[in-house]
Amino acid sequence: MEIIRVDGSDADVFRRFYAVKFGVRREELEFPAGMGVEEARVVMAREHAEVRADGLGLVDGDAWLGIAWLDWWLVGNTDTVDVELAVAPEYRRRGVATKLLDAAIDRAKAEGRSIVSGTNMAGDPVTGESPGTAFAAARGFVKKHAELHQVAELPLAGLPEHSVDGYEIVQWREHAPDEWMPQFVELLSGMSEDVPTGDRTTAAVRWTPELVRDTEERRLAQGRFTYTTAAVHTASGELAAYTQMGGTPETPERLNQYDTYVRRTHRGKGLGIAVKAPNLRALQAGVPLPAVLHTWNAPENAPMVAVNTKLGFRPVAQRTMWERAI
Secondary structure, rough: OOOOEEEEOHHHHHHHHHHHHHHHHHHHOOOOOOHHHHHHHHHHOOOOOOOEEEEEEEEEEEEEEEEEEEEEEEOOOOEEEEEEEEOHHHHHOOOOEEEHHHHEEEEHHHHHOOOEEEEEEEEEEOOOOOOHHHEEEEEEEEEEEEEEEEEEEEOOOOOOOOOOOOOOEEOOOOOOOHHHHHHHHHHHHHHHHOOOOOOOOOOOOOOHHHHHHHHHHHHHOOOOOOEEEEEEEEOOEEEEEEEEEEOOOOOOOEEEEEEEOOOOOHHOOOHHHHHHHHHHHHHHHHHHOOEEEEEEEEEOHHHHHHHHHHHHHHEEEEEEEEEEEE
C-alpha cells in the first residue's frame, strides 16, 4: 500500500479519487450532497483566492482503499486545514482512515497549520451520531459545532407570496451588478461574522469586490449557475438582505442553498422568507425538475430553520464539525 498525492491535474486519477469520496456519501446519506466530479476537479486543479485544495489516496496496486480531501484556507481560517476522509466499504476496519489521517496531520504540520478540522456529513438528524463521529472522538477530535441538514424536494407548490412594506426585490444571476457591489460585500462580510459556528476556531472573512469576482469566476469555471435575490430598503437605498441558490448541469438533481443573510438593522421584518421565496420560484422555473435543494443551518438559528420549514424543507441528517489541535 502507498499514499499518493492528488491535485486534480490528471483527470483519470481524480475520477478514481472522486469515486471513493462521493461513493461513501451516496452510501451513507439518503440525500447525498456534494459537487460533481468535474466541478470538484476545478476546485482542486486551479488556483483560487480564498482556498486551495488537494488530496491523498491510499492505494494498493490498482485498488483505491480510501481518500482524504484537504481544504487549505487562504483567508479567514488560515491556521486550519479541513480534512474529509472516505474509505471504500470493502476496506473498512483495516486502519485505512487512520493511515490517511496521520498523513494529513503530517502535511498540516509541514505547512505550518495548527488545527485539523473534519466534518461528518451523515449524523442522525437528532443526535448527530454516526460511525464517523465515533472515529473522530476516538482520535482526539472534539465536537465543536452542529448543523441541521434540510432538503426541499422540488418542485414545491404553493410558495408564499411574501412581501415586506418599504422594501423592493432585485435579482441577478452569475455576477453581482457593479452598482450593488459595495453593499453586497458588506452583507457577505456580515454573513461571515454572524453565522453561528458554535465553538469552532473561526476568523471572519472581510470580503472585497476582488474576492467576490474570483468566487464568481470559479463558479463559472465549475459550470455552476447561481440565482440571487436581494431586498432593498426603498427609503435609504440600502441593500438589506440576500439569498443565493444554485447548482451545475453536471448534477442537475442536486441543488444548493448557499447563503441567506439579513443585515442586523433590518431583522425581525420577515425579509428572510421575502428573498428566499422568489429566489426559489426563479430557481424552479430555470432548472430541470425534479431536483433536491440542500441547506444546512445551526439548530440554534431557529428563525432560519423556521423559514426553511415554512417553505417546505425537512430535516434529513445532522452535519457535525470536529477539531484537533496538532
